[in-house]
Amino acid sequence: MSEYVVEMRNIVKSFGEVHAVKDGQFNLIKGEIHSLIGENGAGKSTMMKMLYGMYPIDSGEIVVKGELMGKLDPKLAIHHGIGMVHQEFMLVSDLTVLENVILGFEPKKGFQIDFEKARKEIQHFIDQYNMEIQLDKKVSQISVGEAQRVEIIKTLMRGADIIILDEPTAVLTPQETRKLFEILNNLKKEQKSLVFISHKLNEVMEISDRISVMRQGFYMGSVSKEETSPLDLTKKMIGREVFLNIDKTYEKAGKRILDVQDVWVPSQKETSKIRGMSLHVNEGEIVGVAGIDGNGQSELIEAITGLRPVEKGHIFLDGKEITNLSPKKVRAVGLAHIPEDRNTRGLNRTMSIEENLVAVEVDKAPYSKGMVMNSPAMDKHAEEMVKLFDIRPTDYKLPTSSLSGGNAQKVVVAREVSMNKKLLVAAQPTRGVDIGAIESIQKTLEEAKKNGAGVLLVSTELEEITSLSDRIIVIHEGKITGELSAGEANENNLGLLMMGGSVEKKLEKEGEAHE
Incomplete structure (x- = not known):
């Protein structure tokens, strides 16, 4: 047998x-x-x-x-x-x-x-x-x-x-x-x-x-x-080696690019309502937001990007108030957004790779002039993006529905990063993608930071948060439970904060145990 x-x-x-x-x-x-x-x-x-x-x-x-x-x-x-x-x-x-x-x-x-x-x-x-x-x-x-x-x-x-x-x-x-x-x-x-x-x-x-x-x-x-x-x-x-150890730069961050002030955001779930949250992101830094799924991350991202109404508080982007502006108007101020669900908010799967790559700015030069589309400019951009971000297959006329999850995500990342906006909001950028795509996407986020953008990174992958972020904010049930520098953060204290605990209380207890 x-x-x-x-x-x-x-x-x-x-x-x-x-x-x-x-x-x-x-x-x-x-x-x-x-x-x-x-x-x-x-x-x-x-x-x-x-x-x-x-x-x-x-x-x-x-x-x-x-x-x-x-x-x-x-x-x-x-x-x-x-x-x-x-x-x-x-x-x-x-x-x-x-x-x-x-x-x-x-x-x-x-x-x-x-x-x-x-x-x-x-x-x-x-x-x-x-x-x-x-x-x-x-x-x-x-x-x-x-x-x-x-x-x-x-x-x-x-x-x-x-x-x-x-x-x-x-x-x-x-x-x-x-x-x-x-x-x-x-x-x-x-x-x-x-x-x-x-x-x-x-x-x-x-x-x-x-x-x-x-x-x-x-x-x-x-x-x-x-x-x-x-x-x-x-x-x-x-079929090759992959390097996920990011060569993180620690140059001094620039001016404040995102300022979230005492914001309250509604939600159907009690645990994900945002309750008086304040945070900021500077130029040239990555701020990670860690938390268990369903604790307000989606609501925070949607409030910043104009996809969900804000009940109270203010949000400023590059010094201009964007509270409750439409997504299109928020983008015009200087925001790029990698959404957590590429299929519902990141892509039109029936459209081609090329069309998705220019979708956000298709009504602007060089892709159009008035009502006339500039096909050669679109082709040139698509060809550059497919090569730069290693999107496979390379035929950018194919529908996006023909792509694997990792390559579909690369299309979203390529489109958002190539616009060189002042703030990049990246929500679960490597969720459900393989290790090769993870390597590519993480390097892209670090490159955006080096080029002076502020990056707000929301991820449930703690290894990703700790390896990429300069500062880490932890949220639990719609509130910030702690903020740590990259050097202070580890799986234990982040996990504790993610469950609503306090790092300070833990240290106090450890101190009492040693006495």
């Missing part, structure tokens, strides 16, 4: 003319954590969605616990002990945690749901794996880390002993990531088999037993953690 609980052999999968997986290979041993890594579009998530039955395979074989699978669907996958924790949680926010866990699999007592039996079964898993879950709270009231634990409990309640986790740490604080890793190691001790999909090589090296790499739909090999390094993995992923 095979030592593998999962074998995926010679897998091929296409979506129309897009060949997502050309030669997929993967196997999983009982009681191991096996990471699957690769660039955006490499095929890793597609491989695991085929294992979970979300996509049918075009050709190849999937063997689960020695049994060759025919047509797989999620119901059949669950029947064979396969569970998947998706990057976007599949929870109903208005239901309690307990109701979410049993949804669709409710134990019955006659014609009624047996909540007492369900509670006992769930509590067994909570105690066994030290999960820390509040069963009677609504999902809307719990943290992101706790919501993820709820998803894991859901898979266990359905009998899963093979668990796929897709980018599980993408929205977690360092403390929540450590808690997740404790749980994963406890699951491993109980002989659960785990697939860990991630972009974060330091986490992959920490949690994995084995690591498999995919590149452009092809399987590039598997190695044990002890046999490799982040540098070797990067070369396998993209």
Whole structure:
């Protein structure tokens, strides 16, 4: 009998003319954590969605616990002990945690749901794996880390002993990531088999037993953690070395370019309302805004860029008040904006790469004169941007919908940075992009700073915040909980502030402990 609980052999999968997986290979041993890594579009998530039955395979074989699978669907996958924790949680926010866990699999007592039996079964898993879950709270009231634990409990309640986790740490604080890793190691001790999909090589090296790499739909090999390094993995992923250590410049910042004064901004969510926030950005500096998703970052960005009304307070850009001006008028004062969601606010996916590259200033020279478009000027600009930002494919007449996530993001970054505005607001600029695109985008932000722009960087990636920022502001539930210089910041004190704590109080307690 095979030592593998999962074998995926010679897998091929296409979506129309897009060949997502050309030669997929993967196997999983009982009681191991096996990471699957690769660039955006490499095929890793597609491989695991085929294992979970979300996509049918075009050709190849999937063997689960020695049994060759025919047509797989999620119901059949669950029947064979396969569970998947998706990057976007599949929870109903208005239901309690307990109701979410049993949804669709409710134990019955006659014609009624047996909540007492369900509670006992769930509590067994909570105690066994030290999960820390509040069963009677609504999902809307719990943290992101706790919501993820709820998803894991859901898979266990359905009998899963093979668990796929897709980018599980993408929205977690360092403390929540450590808690997740404790749980994963406890699951491993109980002989659960785990697939860990991630972009974060330091986490992959920490949690994995084995690591498999995919590149452009092809399987590039598997190695044990002890046999490799982040540098070797990067070369396998993209075919070259990548340098994420930014050569940060520390020249004296110039005049104040953005001034946010005691601003109050509404939100549908209580935790993300902005309550009396003040901050500033100077020319030639990067100010990072750190926080757990949903704590007011989006509302702050939208208020500055004219996309959301300000209830109270004032916002000044280059000395001119821009409070509640339209996005077009705010841009005219000197703002460029890389939005957090490139698809809804950054791009028109039906338009060409070229059209998206000039979209913000298409009504200005040299791209137009009156009602007449200047096609040669647009072509020249597009050709320069595609080359400078390494946008692939290089045919700028193609629709933007044909691009991978990383290349689509490069189009947004190229357009916004090339305008040389006084303030660049960059919201989650590397979210969901691969390591090669991350390197390119981060260097671009540093270059904008060197050229004298003020940069407001909002990111949930703490490594990105600490490596790029000159100053770091931390927000929690719409308020600033602390401001640190780049030298003062580390994962511990940033994580504490992100959860609403105080660095000063922590230091006081440590001092008392030493006395």
